[in-house]
Amino acid sequence: MSKIGSSSLATVSNRRAGRTSNLIGMPLEGHWQRVNTPLRRLSGRERNIAIVAVAVTLAAVVVLVVATVGKTRPEPGPGCIRAQIPHVMGAETLDACGARARQICSARAGDADPGAIAVQESCRQAGLL
Numbered sequence: 281m282s283k284i285g286s287s288s289l290a291t292v293s294n295r296r297a298g299r300t301s302n303l304i305g306m307p308l309e310g311h312w313q314r315v316n317t318p319l320r321r322l323s324g325r326e327r328n329i330a331i332v333a334v335a336v337t338l339a340a341v342v343v344l345v346v347a348t349v350g351k352t353r354p355e356p357g358p359g360c361i362r363a364q365i366p367h368v369m370g371a372e373t374l375d376a377c378g379a380r381a382r383q384i385c386s387a388r389a390g391d392a393d394p395g396a397i398a399v400q401e402s403c404r405q406a407g408l409l
Contacts, residue, residue: 359408360375360376361375363399363401381406
């Protein structure tokens with residue numbers, strides 16, 4: 281026999297028919313109050329420790345945000361190029377200086393693909409084109 285016996289089903293069908301019900305009170309009556317009532321109040325020391333912990337956490341978050349905001353990578357030096365070019369798994373940064381930069385700029389000068397356009401712009405900014 282299941283947990284809900286045939287007598288329970290009969291009682292529910294009787295209630296639908298307008299007859300009186302013989303169901304007992306709800307088993308979880310007052311449950312919300314019991315679950316949401318604190319077992320005890322925090323002491324002054326515990327409250328102060330909680331406030332300090334929250335303040336230290338907030339300060340750490342603010343320090344991390346301030347430390348990581350902004351552009352941290354300096355611009356390339358004179359005669360150097362830096363371009364974001366398409367690569368196998370996404371973008372790749374192309375960095376070159378001196379003779380290698382001049383070689384890359386001359387090799388990509390006539391191309392029209394997106395990587396070449398990025399290299400050409402970087403070469404123009406470095407004064408190599």
